[in-house]
Structures are given as C-alpha cells and as structure tokens.
Amino acid sequence: MNDKRVRALLPIVLAIAGGILIFNLIAFAFGEAPASALRLAFEGTWGTPYGLGQVLFKATPLLFTGLAFEVALRAGLFNIGAEGQLALASLVGGLVASKLPASLPMPIALPIVLATAAAVGALVAFIPAILRARRGVHEIITAIMVNRIVDAILPWTFTTVLGSNSLRTADIAPGAALPRLDRVVPSFAGSAASFAFPLAVVSVFVGMALLERSRLGREIRWVGFRAEACRAEGIDVERRLLLAMLLSGAIAALAVSSTALGYKGYYELGLGAGAGWSGIAVAMLGRGKAVGIVLAAIFLGTLEQAGLAVNARVPKEAMDVLEATLIVLVAVASRVAAKGSRAATNEGPEPEPPRDKPAPTPASEEARS
Amino acid sequence: MSSIFSLTMLAESIRIAVPYTCAAIGGVWAERAGVIQIGLEGILLTGAFTAVAVTHATNSPTLGLVAAIAAGVALSLGHGQLTERARVHAVISGIALNLFALAATRMGLRALYDSASNSPGIEAYRFGPTGATGGAMLLRVLADPVFFLALAAVAATPFLLQRTRFGLRVRAAGENPVAAASVGIAVTRVRLTALAVSGAICALGGAHLAYDQQRFESGMSAGRGFIALAAVVVSGWRAGRAALACLAFGTLEALQIVLQDEVRKTAIGDLIQTLPYVATLLVLALAPRRAGAPEGLGKHAAD
Numbered sequence: 021m022n023d024k025r026v027r028a029l030l031p032i033v034l035a036i037a038g039g040i041l042i043f044n045l046i047a048f049a050f051g052e053a054p055a056s057a058l059r060l061a062f063e064g065t066w067g068t069p070y071g072l073g074q075v076l077f078k079a080t081p082l083l084f085t086g087l088a089f090e091v092a093l094r095a096g097l098f099n100i101g102a103e104g105q106l107a108l109a110s111l112v113g114g115l116v117a118s119k120l121p122a123s124l125p126m127p128i129a130l131p132i133v134l135a136t137a138a139a140v141g142a143l144v145a146f147i148p149a150i151l152r153a154r155r156g157v158h159e160i161i162t163a164i165m166v167n168r169i170v171d172a173i174l175p176w177t178f179t180t181v182l183g184s185n186s187l188r189t190a191d192i193a194p195g196a197a198l199p200r201l202d203r204v205v206p207s208f209a210g211s212a213a214s215f216a217f218p219l220a221v222v223s224v225f226v227g228m229a230l231l232e233r234s235r236l237g238r239e240i241r242w243v244g245f246r247a248e249a250c251r252a253e254g255i256d257v258e259r260r261l262l263l264a265m266l267l268s269g270a271i272a273a274l275a276v277s278s279t280a281l282g283y284k285g286y287y288e289l290g291l292g293a294g295a296g297w298s299g300i301a302v303a304m305l306g307r308g309k310a311v312g313i314v315l316a317a318i319f320l321g322t323l324e325q326a327g328l329a330v331n332a333r334v335p336k337e338a339m340d341v342l343e344a345t346l347i348v349l350v351a352v353a354s355r356v357a358a359k360g361s362r363a364a365t366n367e368g369p370e371p372e373p374p375r376d377k378p379a380p381t382p383a384s385e386e387a388r389s
Numbered sequence: 390m391s392s393i394f395s396l397t398m399l400a401e402s403i404r405i406a407v408p409y410t411c412a413a414i415g416g417v418w419a420e421r422a423g424v425i426q427i428g429l430e431g432i433l434l435t436g437a438f439t440a441v442a443v444t445h446a447t448n449s450p451t452l453g454l455v456a457a458i459a460a461g462v463a464l465s466l467g468h469g470q471l472t473e474r475a476r477v478h479a480v481i482s483g484i485a486l487n488l489f490a491l492a493a494t495r496m497g498l499r500a501l502y503d504s505a506s507n508s509p510g511i512e513a514y515r516f517g518p519t520g521a522t523g524g525a526m527l528l529r530v531l532a533d534p535v536f537f538l539a540l541a542a543v544a545a546t547p548f549l550l551q552r553t554r555f556g557l558r559v560r561a562a563g564e565n566p567v568a569a570a571s572v573g574i575a576v577t578r579v580r581l582t583a584l585a586v587s588g589a590i591c592a593l594g595g596a597h598l599a600y601d602q603q604r605f606e607s608g609m610s611a612g613r614g615f616i617a618l619a620a621v622v623v624s625g626w627r628a629g630r631a632a633l634a635c636l637a638f639g640t641l642e643a644l645q646i647v648l649q650d651e652v653r654k655t656a657i658g659d660l661i662q663t664l665p666y667v668a669t670l671l672v673l674a675l676a677p678r679r680a681g682a683p684e685g686l687g688k689h690a691a692d
Contacts, residue, residue: 050500098480147670157673160427160480161622164615165666172663180658297488304481335499340492347485351477387478 031353032305032312036319038349039342046338047330057330064329065322071329073201073211079321080213080278081106081292083220085299086306086313087227088272093303093387094231095264096244101148101163102272103296104170105141109273111174113137114280114287117192129195133281134274141273142266144170149265153258159265174289188288189280198282214282221314223274228310240264272296298324301343305350396523398643404530404601406639408433408610411539411594412617413624413631414546415587419465421550421626422583423563423576423685427483428468429591430614431490432461436595438494441605442501444511453511454535454596461592462585464490469584473577479687487614495607506607513600535597542590546628559583562690563683570690577690612666619669625681634672641668 043061044054065071085102092099117133148162178187198215202208231237243250243260251257279292298320305320306313320343327336412429419426436457444453468486471477495505502508517532518525530536550556561569562579570576591614598613599605616638617631624630645664652661 046496098484100484151670151674155674158622161615161619162670162673164430164612165619165669168612168666169663172660176659180656300484300488335496337492337496337499341489341496344485344489344492347481347488348471348477351481351485352471352475355475355477387481 030357031350032307034353035305035346035350038353039346042345043338043342046341047334050334050338052333057334060330060333061326065325069205069207070209070211071325073205073208073213074325075318075321076201076213076217077211077278077283077321078324079317080217080220080282081275081295082298082302082317082320083217083224083314084275084278085272085295086302086317087224087299088268089299089303090306090308090313091227091231091240091271092264092268094237094244094308095240095261096247097152097261097265097268098160098387099145099148099163099265099268099272100160100300101145101166101269101296102299103293104163104167105144105269105272106275106292106296107174108144108170109137109141110276110280110287110292111177111189112140113273113276114189114192117196117281118190118286120193120196122193122195124193124195126195129193130198130281133192133196134277137273137276138270141269141271143269145265145269145272146262149262149269152265153262178289186288189286191286192280196281197285198277200282212283214278216278216282219277220274220317223271224313224317225310227271228313236260236263272299298343301347304347307354396527398523398640398647400523400527400530401643401646402636402640403527403536404639405642406636407536407539407601408594408598408613409617409620409635409638410543410632411597412591412614413620413635414539414542414628415461415465415589415591415594416618416621417546417550417624417626417628417631418559418583418587418590420621420686421563421683422559422580422587423566423683423688424469424472424580424584425479425483425687426465426468426584426587427480427615427618428464428486428490429617430610430612431483431487432464432588432591433595433598433610433614434494434608435464435490436461436592437599437609438497438508438595438605439592440596441508441511441599442497444513444600445501445508448512450511450513450600451534453600454593457592457596458589461588461590461595463588465584465588465591466581469581473580473689476689491608494605498605498607508605510604511600513603533597533600535593535600538593539590539597542593543628543632550628555579555582560683562685564685566685566688566690616665616669619673622682623672623676626683627681638665638668641665 040058044058047054047057063071065075085106088102089099113133113136116136117129120129120132144166147166148159151157151162152159175187178184198219200208201213201215201217202211231241239255239260240263243255243257247257275292275295276287280287284291302313302316302320305316323339323342327339330336412433415432416426416429439460440453440457443456444450447453464486468482471482472479498504498506498508514534516534517529550560558569558574558579561574562576566576595610598609602609617635620631620634620638624634642665645661649661652658
C-alpha cells in the first residue's frame, strides 16, 4: 500500500523537480542567476502573506477548470473548450449580477448568478457535446471552433448589443459579490483571495466524491472505461457523454466566482482568460484525486503568481512554457513509474481480463499515463 | 457582385487557403500513419515564428523557411517520441504541444523584440508584378516559392502514399500496426518518418502565414490547425480532397473579407469573423460519420 502511494507521488515529484530545472534554464537563458530568480519567485508567492493570498486567488479558477476537465476525462472526453465556456458564462453571469436589485440578500443573489453562469457554461459545452454524442464528431475540433466563436461574441455583445463604449459590465449587486478572505485572515490584506477559494475546494471534493460514489458518476466512468460493454448493458452511452460534457461546462463556468464576483466586482473582457487551459494541466497533475487536484491548482497558481513576481527580469510567459512542459513531464514520468512497477512485481496493475480483446484501460487512465 | 467573381477574389482565396492546406496535408501524413495529431496548430505557430525570427536576423526568407521547416520537424518528432516511444496519450501530447508553442512564441517575442503582441516587419519573398489589379495579385500569389512548395506537397502526397513502398508502409502502420509489425515493418520508425514529413509540410504553412503578413503576431495561427484537422476528417483522410476543402475555406474567408465592410454596418457586425468557425461546425455536423478514418489511429503495434 505504502509502495503504491510512493509510486503515485513519484511522477509529481519528478515533474516538479524537472520544472524547477527548466525554470532555472530559462532564467539562465535570460541572463539571470537562477538562484536569484528563484528567490524572487519565492518572495512573491509563499514568502509573504500577501503573496500567499495571491497564490490562492490564482489557484481558485484553476480548481474549477481542473475539476471540469477531470469530469469530462472520466467519460473519455477532452473538454478543451473551458476557455470559451467560462468566458461566455462570465459575461452573462456578470450582466445578470449587475441587473439584480441592490437590496437582494446574498443567499438569494449569489445562487442566482452562479446558476446562470453554470447554465450558460453548459449551453456552450452543448455544441461539442451534441455533435460528439449524435454525430461522432471529435469534441476537440468543435470545442476550439466554439472557443473562437465566443471570442467574437464577447466584444460584439458589448459594442453592438449593449451599445457600450467600455468592454465591461456595470458593477454587480452587492449581494452577488463574494467577500475577500482578509475579512477572516487579516494578513491577506490587499490580496484578491476571496471566499471563492473555500467554495472551489469544497466543490472539488464534493465533485470528485460524486464522481466516485453517485450513480451518474459511476455510469460516466463506465462509459469512459468501456463504451461498448455499456451499450450492450443497455446504458445510453450517448446520453452519459452528453451529460458529462454539460457538467464539465457548468463546473468550468463556476470559476466566475473568483474573478467577477470575488475580485473585480464586474466582468470585463479577458477576465479569467487562460484558466481553461491551465485547468488541463491541473487535471493531469492531479492524477484523478481530489487532494491531487487541489494541490496541483495551488502549485500552478504559485507558478502564475511567481511569473508576475519575476516578470521584470524573466518574461512571465516562461511560466506558461513550464506549464506545458509539466503536462508532458508528468505524463512521461507516470508512464515510466507504471512500467517500472509492473516489471518489479511482474504483474499487471489490475487482474488480467480475458484476452479476447486488448486489456481495457479507462480512457481517463490512458490519457493520464 | 462583380467583386465576388474576380481575379482578386481568386487570388485572395488561394492565398488564404495555403496555410490551411499545408496543415491539412501535414495532418493527412500523421494520421494516415496512425498518429493522432492535434498539434498542427502549434506547429503552424512555431513555423511562423521561426520563419520571421530567422528572416529578421539574416535578411534571408529562404533561411527562414528552412529554419521553420526544421522547427516543424523537431516539434512533430517530439510529439512522435512522446506518443510512440513514451506512449503518452496523443491528445494530451498534442494539447501540450499547442500550449507550449503558444507560450514559447510569446516568450520569444518578449525575448527578441521586447513586445507582447508582434514582431517588427520583415522583407519576405517578392516575386511577380507589382500593382493592385486582380491579375497582378494572382501572379504574385502564384509566384511565391512557399506556394509552390505547398502545391508540390499536395501533388506528391497522394502519389507517395498510394504508389511507393514507403507510402504503403505508412498506410500499413496506420491501418493495422500489429499486422504491419508482424510482417517486419518497423512501425515506430515508419511513423516517426511520416511525422517528420507532416511537421515539415505543416511548418511550411506557418511560414506562408508569416510571410504573407510580413511579420509575426502572437497567436496568429488563430485555430487554422484545427480547421485543417476538420478538413482532414471531412475529406476522409485523403490529401487531394482535403486540399479542396481547404480551398473552399479560403474562398469562404475571402468572401468574408469582401463582404466585411458591408456587413459591419448591419447588426451582425464583427460576428462575420466567426464565419470560418461556424462553417467548420456545420460541415462537421453534416458530413457523414467518420468515413475513411485509418483503422489503427491511436493504436500501437505492441503494448
């Protein structure tokens, strides 16, 4: 058991070590002493309470988008459309929040805004979902197309539909705003971390538990595990695929809680951009466990904040390069770890199934390893 | 209406179709060999950046083109190493490739030109007559060496795949890797070779994109790699048909540019920009289901 845990952790440790090495190389290439760049990165993140607050703030949307990618992945789907799902949901959520009466109390206003955002996120995800379920079109191409369409809809909505000159909504109603965390942790003062963070952490744990234990969650995983067998058992595979994708879009949309609701108090064009992509890295690093997703989101939040801290000397884009490299590193490392363990114990990771067909690997496991 | 049926329109359609076509032919090579390749977008972008960076440094678009092709081959082989040797899931590797290319080119812009959005202008190829008439534009588009190479790639691909020993091996590796391996074909090596070809042709499209704009812009591939992938799917993984599909996309986009000024005055406004993406969705929705996909796409010869 202990050995198994070591094996699960090893890829992450290797990937992080490799990540630090690559960051040093990049810093060196930009003519910085790696040690001083690293120190700068640390001081801007975990070195001060403010930096830590900013890390949590940066991690919050990634918790939602990471969970969103994971939910779809369990069904064997790659939801790379979180970027567009979150953007349109943020716009509509922000608009609704700004139209609510100022006197509406939080227990009513906040659920209204979050539910609206989730519905819009699911709606955006519906296009790739229905094309995949009914027409068998791969969701990756369609999700990118939808992302680009949303990219054009946003400015068009502001200028043509709303006729406004600025690319932002009006301020949201006070009842829809999530308070900052410095209300309870005074030393976070000035940082943008809000109650969206605990909300996100709870969402990840609840979401992952439902995925493991609820009927729908199990069926989604079975469909990702072996669609043909499910079809033979009479499970409506297409319906589960559709649901998984819609859920994924709705969850990604909840990231609006940390941006428009918890931080700015309004939505403006580009707010929260990039969270959809980083969510993919979070899910890959999180290894399908709630704790893993939370840690991965905090780690990538640290990278983002560290990028800002070193930006004057090493471009913050270096952190995005690092993120992409980490996805690959952790995938390779886990593959190597799995191979090593199989050789050591001389048995497969699971009891051998009848060999009339290739051994089934859950789509999510295959993608991760 | 005369502006729609004109030499200018034809020239524009061909010019716009070239990057799509290169990416689609690259996609055909990778996927006919059995490797899922959603990283075409990243290779286009990297090709564009490399072409501009080297041209800017050396004042030679030819060196820029060579460097772009080298970068495309390197990225494509990297994808192949990850999927075929390390057995990383091809979709994950492709996503990582795209994210890497986007981030690395932006980092390169910051590092080389201290800009977050675009590179300084470059002198790309300039052949053919000057002048603004449709005929002159068409000649300029056709006299472009990058266009010529792209055309050669389109013409050579079906021949190489269908009529040569190497092409047969590529198709065998793509249709049934286990059977191919059992008759002595080195599946991994064949796939990597096909990926090298794929990366080279795709990067050509990136260079065309950049030379066309005479500079590099952050994220300038703008989803073309994915639209090209859609063209591959609807063509049934056949190079000639994929190129025709890309030409249709080019025509559509040229049409959009012609109509843009008119449409901007209406309520549709800037939404006209979404035309290629909407069209892609419609084509994918209406095309027959996954006809002609290589049987061994994403499968391996041995565990």
